[in-house]
Amino acid sequence: MLMEAMFGEVETLAYVIDSECRVVYFNKKMEVAFPHLKTGMLCYQALRGEPASCPDCPLMLDHASKGRVYNQRIRSWIETEVSDIDWPGSGACHIFLSRVIDRPDLGAADPKPFDALTGLYTREAFFSAVSTAIQAYPERSYCLMAVDIEHFKLFNEWYGEEAGDLFLEEVGRLLGEAAVESGGVSGYLSGDDFCMLLPCDEGMIETLRARITQSALHHGKGMGFLPAFGLFRIDDRSLPVGIMYDRALLALASVKGNYAQRFRWYDDGMLREIKDDHSLLLEVQQALEKGEITFYAQPKCNLDTGKIVGLEALVRWMHPERGLIPPIQFIPMLERNGLITALDLHIWEEVFRALRAWMDAGQAPVPISVNVSRRDLYALDVLGTFEGLIEKYDIPPRLLAVEITESAYVEDCELIVDIVEGFHDLGISVHMDDFGSGYSSLGMLKDVNVDVLKLDMKLLDAIDAQSRKARSILEAIIGMANLLDIRVIAEGVETESQRQLLVKMGCLYGQGYFFYKPMPKAEFEPLIANRTKVDFRGIHADSIERFRIRDLIESRVLSDAMLDDILGPLVLYDLYDGEVELLSANEHYCQLNGVNAVDLHELRSTFARRAFESDWDEVMEAFEQARENVPNGAVVVVRRMRPDGSTAHLLVHLLFLREHEGHYLYLGSLRDVTRERxxxxxxxxxxxxxxxxxxxxxxxxxxxxxxxxxxxxxxxxxxxxxxxxxxxxxxxxxxxxxxxxxxxxxxxxxxxxxxxxxxxxxxxxxxxxxxxxxxxxxxxxxxxxxxxxxxxxxxxxxxxxxxxxxxxxxxxxxxxxxxxxxxxxxxxITEVMAVQQQLAERNKLLISQNEELAFLNEDMPGGYHRCLDAPGCDFLYMSDRFLDMFGYTREEIKELFDDKYMLMVHPDDRDSVAKGVTALREGTAGSDPLEYRMRAKDGWRWVIDQSRFLEYDDTSFLQGVVVDVTETVELRDMMSMLIEHTSSDIVLLSWSDKEDVRVNVVACGASKKYGLSPEQYEDIIRGQLYLPSGDGGGRLVDEIVDKIDRGESLAIVDRPRFPGRENVWMHIEARRVGLESFERMALCLVTDVSSMKNQQQELWLTKRKLEGVLDQAGVQSWDWDINSNRLVLSRSELMDRIFAGMEEVLIDDNMVFDIDNLKGFLNDTSSFGFIAKENNKIIGFAYCYTLLRPDGKTMFYLHSIGMLPNYQDKGYGSKLLSFIKEYSKEIGCSEMFLITDKGNPRACHVYEKLGGKNDYKDEIVYVYDYEKGDK
Incomplete structure (x- = not known):
């Protein structure tokens, strides 16, 4: 029962004392409550400040098992249970389990229920509120979530307590908001510990976890100060809240330090793990007593010679039944439970005993290091222990070294500084172990006077993964250590490439399987007895100072010219998509290749290709090898034609630097090996x-x-x-x-x-x-x-x-x-063939140079020029195309303009050109070229200038191309004038995705009279123009896009929604412009037709009035034609007269068919007539004709169609149209059009259902006028 409470209630303050009242163990809650508590202290002094045993201690009260005491140091009442326990390494002991309780009738004042910083419940208030909540709502499913900010103490040291308070305040705010949203309870329990009662809702829990984690990432700047979460599902509400919290803490403790998993639910297996740990503790204690635990030794070696310079003692457990048990299976458990100290004392003793035995046997001893854990520094008098062992075994301190893990330095730097100095006073060397595994800081090295850095093997793993960043970090660590005169040992050296790289970086010593694995005494003692394999000078032997080029450069002792002489020809290459471009080169590179910097800049994209063609495959292979063989690079010999026609053999050493978006950057170091060859x-x-x-x-x-x-x-x-x-x-x-x-x-x-x-x-x-x-x-x-x-x-x-x-x-x-x-x-005859190849390459070079000159003088779309960067910009070179463009000869330019570019520029434009030159010189020029006027023989010409600024040999140049754009400027000015005075709107639509249509108003001839700005008009076009409801009512922009995407155009009359304007009508026509496949563009012409629409409306109203007058007069056979502004025969009367005329032309000679009451007649070779009869009475007709298009296709036009009103609903119209459609196909027509007026909507509807086009229904194409006799 007591053991279950001990290991189940982590909220409990637990500690163990021996028979002398010295603390031999305490849990994390004790450490929080009593920050200065350390093992070995007397409990009554450390916990109560008493000079002797506490009179109210249960042990003093006839060994009572329980008691209540008031602890002045934490200003709280404590309920304590005590029991006897056999503690490993300390024999018979007493274990105290204590809990903070509400004060009894007499005691300290009530604690405040809310924390002032976070605004959350304090510990006891939180427990009370949780207890109330879970009893008040028995139907709800609750869980308890414990939250801990990992390494929060380190966060305060790095960023300051003020930043830490802000961090805690932010977490408190998030938990408080979550409590309000979920109906839960949030508490701040102390330090960086929070807890919350919330419903068992996975989504809610995940959201809260994500918010707190995001806040931690923000405050910690991504440095790893992440929260850990432990959750306990509340199934038994009778459990004390403290026990529930303890179990949430158990789940939390299982994920601390594991950055792959940051939360875990409590399960009963966690209790079993604790019990298994206790069983393992007892096994370890027995193994120590039986001598099953001993040490292996792994040699530390000189990376150059491979000789042994020292050993490291590593603990090993040889179990009589299970064999060799790896340290990972028991060391972490001993560290968690504070018993690592007993193990370390045992190993230290074993090592000292072995040293003494080697010396007594007359063998030259090898320095050996032992590990000192963080717990040892608090639980033991480490310095006194080592001093006693040195005296006991009479061991020279120079043969000893202690290794302290990096994490110990981080967590309590002040203590470590004192410990390190104490070891130095004893003459013992101190190594910082696992440097680079956690929160390494190069700045820490100046505060802690360690002798050796042991680099964590993770850094070497990163190097094997070709990580340039890891390589840079490793080199920086080694460089800083060398600067501080600290030796470096690389752990985990396993390959020859790792060894070579470390040597190049200045690391002299290493340890790993490449040299030796950890070995038992039977194996390593004969090894170190072989003097040829041991360097007895150790790792502290003085060595000549390492020369580093970087130090020489940063010292500024050497000038640039001296460095150039030392380094020789250097060049930076950019390899992209199989092509090599020169990015930059030093003066020696230019001299080696016989080219100046200005010409090299112009040839930068082709210069590398000027190697012999037969060498190019080897060159590209060398680039690939250099990328694969970092940092050694690759070497290739390249032949290149010199300006004098001779062949140069150049040895190129390529080093790969980095890759970015497909561009590979290389450094090339060159040497002329022509004479050697x-x-x-x-x-x-x-x-x-x-x-x-x-x-x-x-x-x-x-x-x-x-x-x-x-x-x-x-x-x-x-x-x-x-x-x-x-x-x-x-x-x-x-x-x-x-x-x-x-x-x-x-x-x-x-x-x-x-x-x-x-x-x-x-x-x-x-x-x-x-x-x-x-x-x-x-x-x-x-x-x-x-x-x-x-x-x-x-x-x-x-x-x-x-x-x-x-x-x-x-x-x-x-x-x-x-x-x-x-x-x-x-x-x-290789030499002879080489000469022939030189001649071929020379000829190729001459051809290339001639082509370049021809391009500059003839093919370049503009005039090339090069000028001196001086007042007036004196001409240095003008291409023939430049001279032709302006109509001058070189002599005329010298005579008329004093050979100065600026004097050819229009006086009004010279200031802007001068500013452009200044921008080029300062590197602030934009991407748009300059546009200005220059003097030509036939007048002023507009040009655009694409120039760049160059420097060579302390001389500055301007070079570039001017292009004549006079016609373009004049056309642009003309277009601007036309656009300014147009009465229509011109709108350009562009899109690659129909969901994102861009609107650009080019001209506002129509919309500006309604007071609209281009921006307002763009918004109206984009969102407020809709099709008439008869056409679907969709956005006009969407209809335009769909039409253009289908290869069609659009013409429509619409009424836009202009602010304050109701009766505005616009005719909108859109057609595609541009040919780019990746983006479509449509040009829209918008014309104001409001007055025309108003006139049509007035005419329609007049027609309606006249019809009313005629109706009153009994006149029913005439209609008012608004197009001709006159009365015309009504449609019914028109139909009767047409049908009467049809009888006259129906003769046998021109009859072409008679099918199912449908008869057809042929007037001539290009016109057709169709009639429909019922009971020998003509009830419908159609008149058609064919036209031959220019492309040879025959067009079939259905010119007019009609049906008597009483027969319109009997299907004759559809039947007649279907027959016509099939007949038109039989005679080879490619299309059929219906031409009618708006007064015949039924014919239009029937025709559309047959698949016809409805493009002409808004136009009156055929009018039957009796007065003119038209038929």
């Missing part, structure tokens, strides 16, 4: 000549097998092409090997004839480059016969895979076995 070739040529002279004799053993005649032939050919070698192949496919002399064996890089034969698979054809086989076959000819001679050139393969050019002179002979064979002499 020439000397090497000359030496090789002399060596071959000597070899050929000595080998070309009948005594060559490889020639002995040839017949006498063939041997003489071979020697004769060899004499012609000395130096070189001889080889022969049978005149058969792939030229099977006939022979080769010693000179040829050597020329191809082999040691013996047999090796050569095997290397080429006994086929001479395998020595010829595959791309040259066709030309060799062509040179030899299609047929072989004895005496055939030939000469050819091709590339020949060496053993190492390289190729060289050879001149091959051969003759066909009859071999000893009767087969035809070729005897050939070969000599290396």
């Amino acid at each position: 020439q000397q090497a070739r000359q030496l090789e040529s002399s060596r071959r000549a000597l070899s050929a002279a000595t080998d070309a004799s009948p005594r060559d053993p490889l020639l002995v097998a040839l017949g006498e005649e063939n041997r003489r032939t071979a020697l004769a050919l060899s004499a012609e092409l000395s130096p070189g070698g001889m080889i022969g192949g049978y005149c058969e496919p792939e030229f099977p090997l006939y022979f080769a002399n010693a000179a040829m064996v050597e020329l191809l890089g082999y040691d013996t004839y047999e090796e050569l034969a095997a290397g080429i698979d006994w086929r001479v054809g395998n020595t010829i480059h595959p791309d040259d086989l066709a030309s060799v076959a062509l040179d030899i000819g299609p047929e072989y016969y004895v005496g055939l001679e030939y000469t050819t050139t091709y590339r020949m393969a060496r053993k190492d895979g390289t190729w060289f050019w050879t001149l091959d002179k051969g003759r066909v002979v009859e071999a000893e076995d009767g087969r035809l064979a070729i005897v050939s002499a070969c000599t290396d």
Whole structure:
């Protein structure tokens, strides 16, 4: 029962004392309540400030198990339970479980219910409010959420207590708001601990967690001061709230330090974990007593030599049944429970004992380090302990080192400073372990006088992942440590590449599996006994100061010129999409390539390509290798034509720097190796000549097998092409090997004839480059016969895979076995071919330069010029196109304008041009080019100027292109005048997404008279113009977009909603402009037709009035035609007269069909008539004709159609139209149009249902006028 309370109620203040009343253990709540409490203190002094045992302690009251006392230090009443316990490492002890309670009748004043900073309930008030809430609402499902800000003490140290208070206040505000929203209860319990009662709603919990986490990220600036959450679901409401909170804290404690998981629900397994920990504690105690726990040692090595400079003692548990138990399975548990101290004391003793044994055995001891945990610093007199061990075993302190983890320095820097100085007083070296694993600060190094930094292996892992940032951080740490004279040991070195990189960065020592794994005594003692493997000077031996270029640069001792001389030619390359561009280069690079900075700037995108074409594949491969081999880079030799026509061989060392959006940045360091290459070739040529002279004799053993005649032939050919070698192949496919002399064996890089034969698979054809086989076959000819001679050139393969050019002179002979064979002499002509290639490259360069000059003078769309950056801008160069554009010669410009660019500029424009030059010089020029006037022979011309500013050799230049835009400016001015005086509105719509249509009002001829600004008008067009309801009522802008996207145009009359204007009518016409596929544009012409509409309305009203008069007079057969402003025959009367005329033309000769009461007649080849009859009475008609379009297609026009009123609903109209539609297709017409007036809506409706177009229904196309006799 007591054990369950002990490990289940984390809210309980728990501590353990031994028989002398010294504290041997206390939990986190005790640490919060008594910040100065440390193990080893007397409980009555540390907790009550009493000089002797407390008289009201339960132990003093006949070993009572419970008691209530008032603790003045925390100003609270405490209820305490005490019990006996066998504590590991301390024997029989007493465990105290205490809880803050409400005061009894006599005691301290009531605590305040609300915290002044956060505004939340204080601890006891919160517990009381939670208890009330869960009892008042038994139907609700509640949970308790504990919140803790990780590393909040460190946050206060970094940002100050004021910032910490603001942080806490913000968390309190979020919890308070959540409590109001959810009907929960929020509390601030102390320090950085919060708690909240809230409904068990996953969504609500997640939202609150996200808000608090976001606030933490904001206040902590992303540095890792994140909240942890523990949740307890309240199923048993009879539990005290304190126990509920304890269990939420248990869940919270399980995720602290785990940045992948920041919250967890409580489960019963957590209690089991605590019980398992207790069982493991007892096992560890027994293992210590039985000697099962000992230490392994891992050597620390010199990264250059690999020799051992020290050891690190690492704890290992050799279990008799389970074997070797990894430290990760028991060390964290010992640290949580405060028993790591007993383990550390045991290991220290073991290490001192081992040192003493080595010394007694006469063996030279190796320095060894031991780990000191953070708990040791508080629970032990560490300095006194080590001093006692040194005296006990008589160990020289120089053989010892202590390793203290980085986290200990962060959490209590002041204490660590004192401890480190104490170790130094004892003569013991101090290492900071795991540097870089947590909150490392280079600034910390100046405050803590450590001797060695041990870099955490995570930094090396990042380097293996090719992280440039991690590499920079690591280099900065090593550099700072070297500056502070602190040695550096890299942990976790596992590869050769890691070792090399660390050495380059200035790290001298390392530890890891690349050298040795941790070993038991039986393995490491013989190792360190071998003096050849140990550097007994250790890691503190003085070494010459490391020279670093960066220090030399930052010291400003060297001038730029001196640095240029030291570093040599340097260039920055940008590799993007397979093309290489020069970004910048130093003066030595320009000198090496024989080019000035101004010309190099103009050629920056093509200059790298001026290497020999045959070298370019190797160059691109080197760029790829440099990117893969960071930081060593890659090396390639490039040939380039010099201005004097000679070939330069340049050794380029490429280093990859970084990548951004597909652009790869490289640093190139160059060196001229031309002379070295020439000397090497000359030496090789002399060596071959000597070899050929000595080998070309009948005594060559490889020639002995040839017949006498063939041997003489071979020697004769060899004499012609000395130096070189001889080889022969049978005149058969792939030229099977006939022979080769010693000179040829050597020329191809082999040691013996047999090796050569095997290397080429006994086929001479395998020595010829595959791309040259066709030309060799062509040179030899299609047929072989004895005496055939030939000469050819091709590339020949060496053993190492390289190729060289050879001149091959051969003759066909009859071999000893009767087969035809070729005897050939070969000599290396690589140098000759290189000269030919130089000539080709030179010719290519000249062609390129000529093309560039031709482009500047002829093809560039404007006049190129270069001027001196001086008053007046003196001309340095003018292209022919520049002169042609203005109509002057160079001499005339010099005579008329004193060779000064600015004097050609219009006087009124010179100030703006001067300001533009200043902007170019200062780098503040915008992207828009300058526009101004310049003097030409035929008057002033408008130009746009695209210039840039350059500096070279302390001289400034302006260079660029001017383009004649006079016609464009005049057209623009004319358009501006037209737009200003137009009576219509011109609107440009543009869109790539129909949801985002941009409106640009170009002219406001119509809308401005209604007092609208362009901005107001744009808003009306974008949101307030709608189609008439008969057309769907949608936005006009949407209709325009849809029409344009379908390839159509639009014309419509609409009434816009102008402020304060009701009767405004606009005719809007829209059609597509522009050809860009990624964005559509429509040009809209908007014309005010309000007066026309008003006139039509007045005429309509007049017509209605006249119709009323006629009705009263009994006149029903006449209508008022508003178009001709006169009376016309009514439609019914018109139909009767038309039908009467139809009877006259229906004769057999022109009848074309008679189907189902539908009869058709043909007047001529292009016009048709159709009638419908019922009971031999004409009840409907249609008149049609065809037209031939310019494109050859036939158009079928339904000109007019009619049906007697009494027959309109019997379907004859639809039947008639369907027949006409099918007939038009049969005679080959491509389209059919209905032309009628608005007075016949039924015909229009029927026609539309048949799929016809309704584009003409607003126009009266056909009018039957009896007075004129039109039919």
